[in-house]
Amino acid sequence: MQLIDTHCHLDDERFDTDRSNVIRRAAGAGIQAFIVPAIHAESCRTIHDLQQRYDLIHPAYGLHPWFCDKHREEDFALLAELLGACVAVGECGLDFGLCNTDAETQLRWLRPQLQLAVDFNLPVILHAYKATDMIIGEIKKQPGLRGVVHSFSGSRQQAQQLIDRGFCLGFGGAITHPHANRLHELVRQLPLSHMLLETDAPDQTPYGQRGKRNEPVFIIEIIRQLAKLRDMDTNEITDICNANAKELFNL
Template sequence: MGLHPQLIDAHCHFDDASFDVDRQQALSRAEQAGVTQQIIPAIKAAWWPRIKQLCLDHPGLHPSYGLHPMFLTDHQDEHIDQLSEWLAAEQPVAVGECGLDFYIEDPQPERQQRLFEAQLELAGRYDLPVIIHARRSVEEVINTLRRFPGLRGMLHSYSGSEQQAHRLIEMGFYLSFGGPVTYERAKRLRHLVKSLPLESLLIETDSPDQPDTQHRGERNEPAYLPLILELFSQLRSQPAQEIAAQTRLNTQQLFRLQ
């Protein structure tokens, strides 16, 4: 692919235990691939301290603290107050990963909605962007965001419709894409990557989840981000350099990175 500019993985769970065996090597592989920075979103309160330590140890990694909708059994109501304290004290780059997931067993939609809105309220209070997980819930997420005007953020691993994408972009949100777009059958995702304005797109791996076609069934890692970039380049008939530069700028602007 030739030399490419520096890339930012807009969504990576690099604190995951699956990296405990080779985290330093995985980081080196990422840097060799041009991935110099990563956004590390939290999924539950118990793991905030390890994300904090990871990002202190590696300046290119940026923490985000939140409560993921798929881990409802781990969340306590007092975690929202704790989150407020963490946001005030730690000054992360974002709130999240938060959102709505109506695909999981026993989704408890009312509880998910309460936790999501509490985190959106904190994002507004601390003037931070939100990292949103929306699975089978994009319409509900849009309707919720309408009640919090002025918030900014990203929908990670976007899976909604083109019409919903345009509504989110009009509201000032970015849409992020990763491994799923590399699968031939992902016609709708590929159409979105091809047709949406590049100024509103981010690229991510969601490591260790959602590997691309070349690494199907394996642990995903940030070093594979250039494969997403390459596919964007093919789908949009645009040089990889241009896409890398714009998606990097988008990520820097959203998270106020230096």
């Protein structure tokens, strides 16, 4: 199989001691591309440097809501400088569950990034935790905006609203958990034409690898679970999801 991990943080310091081996293992398993989204200015610079060393890495540049206290106004200028050589804007978004920053502050950092995505004709990689309705509202304000809501955990109705706007939905290790019944039913129902596969490594380790640091090679377990839930061949699932990724990110 030729695979694409559409969301992994290979710049994370947890990969500092063996990053080359992690990439080599993944490539040996058939992973041909990694979308690596930034979360703050420092990670933008790190990912930019990593791209020079590893040609399988495709960068995205953005400012994550968890780090609002680190972001600075001049970071938007950095994004504008880097966005000419990347596949997406992000990871950006809203988080009203794990983040203590108020909604107004999060929106102040999100909205200019959505505008940059439109201005540069790039997709956006969105984080939406307990904030999906508000994310949908912001998307509606930006005609022509496209992208993915990664690690999607919303409702069937929210998913349909995003699909109707041309957005993809990313799914990863969470679907491998045996008791994730609501999520299992969701991925059975959604059109494969709007689904992407991701690991979110080094976080969100698949159930079969629990206790370990997540890494891109584990995307194979996510594909197998999705194929099982959809009663489809793994190669067919991979071909469709890869085609979605290539189209969205212009790979």
